[in-house]
Amino acid sequence: MIEEILIKKTVAALEKLYDQNVDKQLIQIQKTKKEFEGDLTIVVFPLLRFSRKKPEQTANEIGEYLQNNLEEIQKFNVVKGFLNLVISDKFWLNFFLQNQNKKKYGYSEKGKDESIVIEFSSPNTNKPLHLGHIRNNLVGNSIANILKASGRKVQKVNLVNDRGIHICKSMLAWQMWGNNQTPEISNMKGDKFVGDFYVKFEKENKKETAILIERGVEKDKVAQQTPLMEKARKMLVNWESCEKETRELWEKMNNWVYKGFDKTYNRLGINFDKTYYESETYLLGKEIVLNGLKEGILFKKDDGSVWADLSNQKLDEKLLLRPDGTSVYITQDIGTAQLRHDDYNADKLLYVVGNEQIYHFNVLKIILEKLGREWAENIIHIAYGMVELPHGKMKSREGTVVDADDLMNEMQQTAKSTTEELGKIEGFSAAEANELFETIGQGALKYFILKVDPKKNMLFNPVESIDFTGNTGPFIQYTYARINSLIRKAEEKNITLSNNIPGNINIHPKEKQLIKNLYSFPETIQQAAEIYSPALIANYAFNLVKDYNQFYQEISILREENFDLLNFRLKLSEFTGKVIKTSMELLGIKVPERM
RNA sequence: GGUCCAGUAGCUCAGCUGGAUAGAGCAGCAGCCUUCUAAGCUGCGGGUCACAGGUUCGAAUCCUGUCUGGAUCACCA
Numbered sequence: 001m002i003e004e005i006l007i008k009k010t011v012a013a014l015e016k017l018y019d020q021n022v023d024k025q026l027i028q029i030q031k032t033k034k035e036f037e038g039d040l041t042i043v044v045f046p047l048l049r050f051s052r053k054k055p056e057q058t059a060n061e062i063g064e065y066l067q068n069n070l071e072e073i074q075k076f077n078v079v080k081g082f083l084n085l086v087i088s089d090k091f092w093l094n095f096f097l098q099n100q101n102k103k104k105y106g107y108s109e110k111g112k113d114e115s116i117v118i119e120f121s122s123p124n125t126n127k128p129l130h131l132g133h134i135r136n137n138l139v140g141n142s143i144a145n146i147l148k149a150s151g152r153k154v155q156k157v158n159l160v161n162d163r164g165i166h167i168c169k170s171m172l173a174w175q176m177w178g179n180n181q182t183p184e185i186s187n188m189k190g191d192k193f194v195g196d197f198y199v200k201f202e203k204e205n206k207k208e209t210a211i212l213i214e215r216g217v218e219k220d221k222v223a224q225q226t227p228l229m230e231k232a233r234k235m236l237v238n239w240e241s242c243e244k245e246t247r248e249l250w251e252k253m254n255n256w257v258y259k260g261f262d263k264t265y266n267r268l269g270i271n272f273d274k275t276y277y278e279s280e281t282y283l284l285g286k287e288i289v290l291n292g293l294k295e296g297i298l299f300k301k302d303d304g305s306v307w308a309d310l311s312n313q314k315l316d317e318k319l320l321l322r323p324d325g326t327s328v329y330i331t332q333d334i335g336t337a338q339l340r341h342d343d344y345n346a347d348k349l350l351y352v353v354g355n356e357q358i359y360h361f362n363v364l365k366i367i368l369e370k371l372g373r374e375w376a377e378n379i380i381h382i383a384y385g386m387v388e389l390p391h392g393k394m395k396s397r398e399g400t401v402v403d404a405d406d407l408m409n410e411m412q413q414t415a416k417s418t419t420e421e422l423g424k425i426e427g428f429s430a431a432e433a434n435e436l437f438e439t440i441g442q443g444a445l446k447y448f449i450l451k452v453d454p455k456k457n458m459l460f461n462p463v464e465s466i467d468f469t470g471n472t473g474p475f476i477q478y479t480y481a482r483i484n485s486l487i488r489k490a491e492e493k494n495i496t497l498s499n500n501i502p503g504n505i506n507i508h509p510k511e512k513q514l515i516k517n518l519y520s521f522p523e524t525i526q527q528a529a530e531i532y533s534p535a536l537i538a539n540y541a542f543n544l545v546k547d548y549n550q551f552y553q554e555i556s557i558l559r560e561e562n563f564d565l566l567n568f569r570l571k572l573s574e575f576t577g578k579v580i581k582t583s584m585e586l587l588g589i590k591v592p593e594r595m
Numbered sequence: 596g597g598u599c600c601a602g603u604a605g606c607u608c609a610g611c612u613g614g615a616u617a618g619a620g621c622a623g624c625a626g627c628c629u630u631c632u633a634a635g636c637u638g639c640g641g642g643u644c645a646c647a648g649g650u651u652c653g654a655a656u657c658c659u660g661u662c663u664g665g666a667u668c669a670c671c672a
Contacts, residue, residue: 028614030614033615033616035615035616036615041614041615043614043615045614045652045653046614048652055652079615080615081614081615081652081653082614082615122672124672126672161672164671164672165670165671165672166671166672224670233670303670305670314597314598315598315668316668319669319670321670322670323670324670326670328669328670328671328672329669329671329672330672332672354666355599355600355665355666355667356666356667357667357672358598358599358600358666358667359598359599359666359667359668360667360672362599383600385600385601385665385666386665386666388665392665393665418634419634422633422634424632424634440634448607451608451609452607452608452609453608453609455600455601456600456601456608457600457601457665457666458607458608459606459607459608461606461607464606464607464621464622465607467620467621467634468634469620469621469634469635470619470620470621470634471607471608471609471619471620471621472620472634474634475620475634475635477634478632478634478635479634479635481632481634482631482632482634482635485631485632486631486632489631490631527611531611535608535609536611539608539609539610539619542609542619542620543619546619549635549636550636550637552631552635552636553627553635553636553637554636556630556631557631558630558631559630559631594632595632595634
């Protein structure tokens, strides 16, 4: 890396010029701002105390030294305390030659010593997937891709919340009001079918709640005391004691849901190396909790419930087992974490889970540590922000939930009408056209979500949010297709590309800008991997594409008569296309050959 | 009330461990297709970086306080 070389040489310069031994941490190198001449800039302010001279003079002296001692430095200029260095064309061309034909340029082995298990998606089997899940899936999947590209060993796992009181609610509702209907008979997607019964339960339970309130029962206790809730709790006890009828119903309904989920996952392009089910891990959690009780780490209350005392950590007490012995969310998470650790013994256990569960993961880590699990410190909660709608949060009760399948359909439809309006599907078969609409629709949706920092809450406006121009997925896809078209045209003209690019060709500023962009791709991937941020990749792709379009618009390629220049520009386009494709792959977005 | 997160252009968002005159896109206005895909390119207007202090040669960035919004503190997950 040129930056590292520069840092070393700058340290040497300070030694030579001022007889000072300077920590390389103090050497600040940044990309030169566009309005100044240069490629890289050294900020000399922090070095003044070593030179004991004015900023301009210090910068000039260091610049002089670097130019004389580094062949990569062609020239330099000084603006205030900024030493702007112009890197020689030869260096950029050299980089270009060495990397243009790499299959997976940008990928590295840097992180190969680290193994990671990443959990994301984690659906409940009582509701269909919605926009919030989409963000979770896209972020999780993309982070997994990025980590892999950075060289780390990655296992993607899903954890299905397939048991618990909430699941019993939809089961109970189906039992009571289902009339033996099935998704097949009602011609519905299985997850939607089951989800409707969950809603039905909540509705009926609300009615019962209202009645109890009328009778004067305390408001905050009512929700737990309705006849329906009692039945649901009883069902959960039955389930945990493996009562046959309950288990059969449970399996039947969950299978409906899985069929539905599979369709959604497929369409989103999401898959996992392993799927955990809480029904298979909660017993382990229970066992760990009971052992903790035996060892006196946990304690039991008079009603038989089991708790962890976290007052030493300035937290409250935390329930781990209900009085009837059934387990709660965190109990199963304890079991799941243990199992996952046993299965993989990974260096890091990542959980992509919404930021509303930050407290939950803090507590989980603390309890695991209390229970003597040293690996608990390897648990990292990647807390992503909520997706908000113009009216605020999504609320199922108010019918403002944006359904995942519906949204994808709408995206495809919008892609279709926009594409047709632009008259871009000449020569496409119906199947090809449909595939293109899907690619563009998915690209728009995925990019829209992934371009924002995962940590932050984001706003999704169903009517306005998704554009196809500007900083969008389709714009990036379009540029890729454009490059492809260019390469095709070159082939039609029987132009044979050559790897041989003379070192003395004149590089246009727009071309250099592009090369610099390509140069920074690998470090961008590393950075994105370190901070778990697909947004970095998205922004990178947008910048790259923007610069390419400027180059494309300003410089003629196929009309260039000098073969070396023609060849170089085509090669540069090809390389750029490859990097666009790779970065979009990291985001889980496909690029079309034509659009 | 405690804890955590956020507040940057009319709107949606970038701005990495402090560095140059705070950037994109959308929306608005004005240009560019007989020439490589106009889902593009060029230009214009648009800002008290919530507010007030502090640290620093230098603060949107770090610290403190205030205001505003959100999350969380469940025998829901």
